[in-house]
Amino acid sequence: MGVRFLHAADFHLGSQLAAGRGESTDHDETLESAVYTAVSRLFDLAISERVDFVIVAGDLYDTDSRSVRANAFLEEQFARLAEREIPAYVCYGNHDPVADAPTYVELPETVYEFDHEAPEEFCFPNADAPEARIWGQSYRDRHESRSMYRRFTPADDRIPNVGVLHTGLNPDGRRYVPVGRRDLAGKDDIHYWALGHVHDARVFDDEQPIAYPGVPQGRQITEPGPGGALLVELDAAGSCEMEFVPTSPVVWRSVAVDVGDESISSIPDIERHIERSVDDLAATTDRFDGTSVSVRDPEWEVDGYVCRWTLTGNGPVHETLGADPEAVYELTRRLRRTLAGRRPFVWTEAVRDETGPPIPAIDDLRGTDRVIDEFLALADEFDDAARDRFRDEVGMLWQPVDDHEEGRPDELALTDDRLDELVDRARERVLGELARRRAD
Structure with a gap:
């Protein structure tokens, strides 16, 4: 029964x-x-x-x-x-x-x-x-x-x-x-x-x-x-x-947008680049990978998305956003105006600036400075196998917090993908700072 x-x-x-x-x-x-x-x-x-x-x-x-x-x-x-x-x-x-x-x-x-x-x-x-x-x-x-x-x-x-x-x-x-x-x-x-x-x-x-x-x-x-x-x-x-x-009816999305390209330097450039990311917002879920749970294709229509756009990458846009404290506010205002008219609508909750200044390509930096060479050698040692060993050693410390009441409001669990992203971003930031100081 x-x-x-x-x-x-x-x-x-x-x-x-x-x-x-x-x-x-x-x-x-x-x-x-x-x-x-x-x-x-x-x-x-x-x-x-x-x-x-x-x-x-x-x-x-x-x-x-x-x-x-x-x-x-x-x-x-x-x-x-x-x-x-x-x-x-x-x-x-x-x-x-x-x-x-x-x-x-x-x-x-x-x-x-x-x-x-x-x-x-x-x-x-x-x-x-x-x-x-x-x-x-x-x-x-x-x-x-x-x-x-x-x-x-x-x-x-x-x-x-x-x-x-x-x-x-x-x-x-x-x-x-x-x-x-x-x-x-x-x-x-x-x-x-x-x-x-x-x-x-x-x-x-x-x-x-x-x-x-x-x-x-x-x-x-x-x-x-x-x-x-x-x-x-x-x-x-x-x-x-x-x-x-x-x-x-409304789906939240946190979207990282790489604006480090040399061709992106102004607020309208960023706006157009973000607009091209909107088509990837389809409401799917991968929460049940590895379980017996199936996920029904949504029979309802999503009315809209609420997005937080996190700008990443090293390029001229970093100086654009950093030159005026109102630049991010203006970008947010423009995105709310242009994207809200779409169907489904896209509302911008916030824009976060995590860009960095332009840096030379890694291959162009090799052999130019002893300190940079030593850092690149150290970074190269942290390959995929080293990252896997790191995950094994850290273990449960990096598991998602089960109880949202105990966590901070803006805290996100560290997944394998996010760990890779953080390692890569740390490498880029250190390299960028080294390159900038050597240039000075």
């Missing part, structure tokens, strides 16, 4: 996109309503796919004050499920803990809210003829230190058992439900762990899937790519099929 359900989390209703808008645009309404649009699409998906039930693993609201609009919106969305006899199982997380939380509108009876004092079991469709059990527990307050999972105790494993937790998977933490991935994997009587709290969609294929659907709509540059939810087919024999379905 199996069930089919939608696993979602981290709606953060009541929050806005941090898109850096200082002036009114034609896309204000799209940007301001993006979070609500994405969540509405989740409910559309549950209805069109005729799922057995929906799980929401915490942080439905962005703050524990729970806005009236958000509460009324959820009542309407859950009522749509109720009309089709689709129950929903909801736990609350650190942004919307249960203690002292105001309730402006009551949710339908088909919404089963997990208690915050002790773990609770709900049976689908009912306790008399259960086809699945759903275990969970809500947060009592914002910093929940109880690990909770130990008390998820299904009677047997003859039907699918699902565990619902809002956790950062940090067993050493003192908040956000401290528990380790190994701890959850050791619960053999739970067939699927439906998690929330981490905003990046990810799935761990252990003895049973341990999954985060991520946010349905990214709200800042640290939540890039399309957001969505997981469509899950599960049975008690251990068979599980998972599909990530995108829902976000």
Whole structure:
């Protein structure tokens, strides 16, 4: 016997996109309503796919004050499920803990809210003829230190058992439900762990899937790519099929643009060069490489992209941008004006200048100076094999931070590609500085 359900989390209703808008645009309404649009699409998906039930693993609201609009919106969305006899199982997380939380509108009876004092079991469709059990527990307050999972105790494993937790998977933490991935994997009587709290969609294929659907709509540059939810087919024999379905109307992109060419020297030159990069913004996701999760081709149309352009390279444009403190601001203004009219629209969140002054080609520098030759020899030793050894030695220190609440707002995890990029950029900067000082 199996069930089919939608696993979602981290709606953060009541929050806005941090898109850096200082002036009114034609896309204000799209940007301001993006979070609500994405969540509405989740409910559309549950209805069109005729799922057995929906799980929401915490942080439905962005703050524990729970806005009236958000509460009324959820009542309407859950009522749509109720009309089709689709129950929903909801736990609350650190942004919307249960203690002292105001309730402006009551949710339908088909919404089963997990208690915050002790773990609770709900049976689908009912306790008399259960086809699945759903275990969970809500947060009592914002910093929940109880690990909770130990008390998820299904009677047997003859039907699918699902565990619902809002956790950062940090067993050493003192908040956000401290528990380790190994701890959850050791619960053999739970067939699927439906998690929330981490905003990046990810799935761990252990003895049973341990999954985060991520946010349905990214709200800042640290939540890039399309957001969505997981469509899950599960049975008690251990068979599980998972599909990530995108829902976000607005997609965040962080784009590095090399403007080091000699032909690029003015702000209009940079603008034209960036415009040529826009065609590469297609909303795809590679988050599930190496897992059994498939990614559905987006059936919805992306309304727009919010981009941070990082300018790189060594060339004359470095002096152009550095000569006037308003140069980057002017470039940002021009990009917002020219790209916002595209379909889908492209809104510029920010422009970051990481360019460097022009430097001679490496081959032209060899043999010209002893210090430069020594540096090039040292840099040449850090080849691909050396980088692989470095990764092996550093190990887990460079793994992505699991809990966004513990990281800095502008912190990005160091991937293999980003490590290569940083090494290459460091080499160029040191070489450029050496060449400049030798020339002086």
